[in-house]
Amino acid sequence: MFPKDGRTTLTVDDIPKKWYNIAVDIGSPDILNPGTMKPVTHEDLAPVFCKTSVEQELDTTHRFIDIPEVVREAYAQFGRVTPLQRAYHLELYLKTPAKIYFKREDVSPTGSHKLNSAIAQAYYNKRDGTEHLTTETGAGQWGSALSLSCNYFDLDLIVFMVKVSFEQKPFRRYIMETYGGTVYPSPSSITEYGKSVLAKDPSYGGTLGTAITEAVEMAVKDPTGKTKYSLGSVANHVCMHQTVIGQELIAQLNEIDVTPDHMIACIGGGSNFAGFAFPMIHKKLHGKVDTNFLAVEPAEVPSLTKGEYRYDFGDSGCITPMFKMHTLGHDFTPNAVHAGGLRYHGMNPLVSRLYDNKTINAVSYTQEQVFQAAVTFARTEGIIPAPESSHAIRAAVDLALEAKKKNEEQTIVFNLSGHGLLDMTGYANHFKTCPQTVIEV
Template sequence: MRIKTVLSESEIPKQWYNLAADLPSPLQPPLGPDGNPISPEMLAPVFPMNLIEQEVSQERWIDIPEGILNILYKWRPTPLHRAKALEDYLGTPARIYYKNEGVSPPGSHKPNTAVAQAWYNKEFGIKKLTTETGAGQWGSALAFACSIVGLGCKVYMVRISFDQKPYRKTMMQTWGANCVASPSEETKAGRDILEKMPDTPGSLGIAISEAIEEAVSDTKGETRYSLGSVLNHVLLHQTIIGLEAKKQLEKAGENKVDIVIGCAGGGSNFAGTAFPFVNDKIHGEEIEIIPVEPTSCPTMTRAPFAYDHGDTAKMTPLLPMHSLGHDFIPPPIHAGGLRYHGMAPLVSQGIVEGLLTPRALHQLECYEAAITFARTEGIICAPETSHAIAVTIQEAKKAKEEGKEKVILFNMSGHGLMDLTGYQSYLAGKLQDYPLPEEEMQKSLKGIEGLPKPKEAKTGKW
């Protein structure tokens, strides 16, 4: 029985896959604050032109430079595991596979884009990257990448996270990054906030402002900003996960995948795993592709409550560009994109098209799945990854009920060794699920009933 399927360095994919080239309903160009399309020059103060070109590219395949591959070889290709112990435990006829992205030095999928971004910035002549981070998964990935590539790195870490996640901070410092608590005294944005609220615990919004200000105000033009999710080029760099998985599944003797599963926060790890399979689905394969999120704070499976306040705020999901007047109806993709705001536009459009079928789960089921996974496969996964494992277990049980030999692939996007608080609470019996307040949900949906529905750009094929 083959448990791990590995690829040699020579077998690593040499190109990234760009779903934007194949989407049946193409993305509209992003609009600036004035309602006009954003030009590359508008982004140039924070991103190098080589990455901006990738952000707007419609090319299906983009070559991975040798310099990037040489760094990725440190941990890539990542192994594809057959979760045989989990299968046996569940007694399922399904064959379960997972990509183990936890083997990267910082322990997650994030370095796939961090390394690429650092490398392109260096090529462009940039000397330092800035970014923001919460718990530090992204910050530590960028710190690692900058260290290997040879760039300076400044991470603005939200104050509350800075205080609560000291080990991530130490990881960043070990890789040579300058990690400061945000708000800081180092930017005008930070100083202004501290003057008004000296004890503020900070926020991602403030940290982003600081990171961008540092890049923009470098008079030598040697500093740029880096983002770890949502943007097209970030998703592009992550597709190496799914591309490797396809080769490995073939090597493992699987001709067809039935279900692909990934957890989706900003969308990058899900997209990285799923997009190469979305391509197959577009071209006729029957694959169920499932992005998973928690029932608490969903972005894909339920309209955000913010829409309830549409009237009060004088804008609705359909009228986000209020500066253009209330008669302005945004292009369809923006309606779709906003519906799933916080989610990558490419993933949003995949949902609108019906290519992706998002699912939301309660936290207890996710932690239960994570514990089962740890006790069968041995890996303690990151909290987000537990969502993908929980749906995998649901689908494996369904296959058992149906007596079908399905092939299931999911992305083990990172280990959870730095994030054990949730496990601690679960094991102490302190986590609770809450029944969905259906009445509340219905009331909320009624609130947006009267609003005009977005005109969705979709082919209706899926």
């Protein structure tokens, strides 16, 4: 029989009571108003975000921020605390001395970690007087999570879904519509920016940057001020909301007396990696652990490994503030990879700072390498992972194989940020085009 540390869960009473704000420990680069090139003020951001979101985005003084009880109740209803599980069968397949654990954010009702911030943002918007929200989504995980959350807190929602994902992943759109969201392919014909993009190229497949511009435009042009924008990644307050993942993980690892040598998560805009890693990075910054942190991105969208560290717009239409981040350029258009949630041109400023000061490392993989890992994981652990999450799986496998070569015992923990049950078109294409469908050992 396998040892008892194969699976561990906390109870709802152990859901974190505070979010961790890493900006207090490492500082946060100023967000700039592109008109003045001076740091943004609360008034600059007020037309875009609700009052509380603005306060949290600019907060560099409160290390821990209370999670409202109503948010914790929603976390409990929708599946927190999520399990920590050991990948025994993957270890056996790889014949590695490494121990591999994974945090299961795939078990939420919408299939990913995105609910952690969607619930918080919907609650704060409702409390602050917002009646309508707009947002963007790539693969549809964020749009699904915010649709559920807006329904829960009785808010209207319009989602601009990147057109290539809108066409590749129709069932994600149906999930959003089931929860009450209204979904448009981006670029769309209902915003001025969308119309201008379509006028230049009616077949353009869109980017997250394009979808962000449309969503922000719709929010700021509402003369009543009752429409606000909600962001699914990149922003500091979004990353902070996700730290419930890492705090739960630390408690679970303590329960089984495990300290990870490596922590791994996929990365697009940064919220998944941040939520998973920031709480343990807090411990490392204070000399309590010596864990290595690895962010994994697509080779097609390598914002950390090949992007420039500079100020750039958060959207394609240049109407957002400017963030200091690793960026491929706000006009970057990636290939239509199936990891639609990782197709953003830039990286969260806090993650970018950690990468720049070498607190974390990064690596990129091709789509073929990622799907090989996905199929390997499905055939060993029985879970079909999202293409996004499979980037982390690939890195975990490679570290485990490296430990095998060196005959070293290593403890590897990765975040399974979402399931892939609505991504089977990507799997089908992998089987058609790649003769080697799994990682061979």
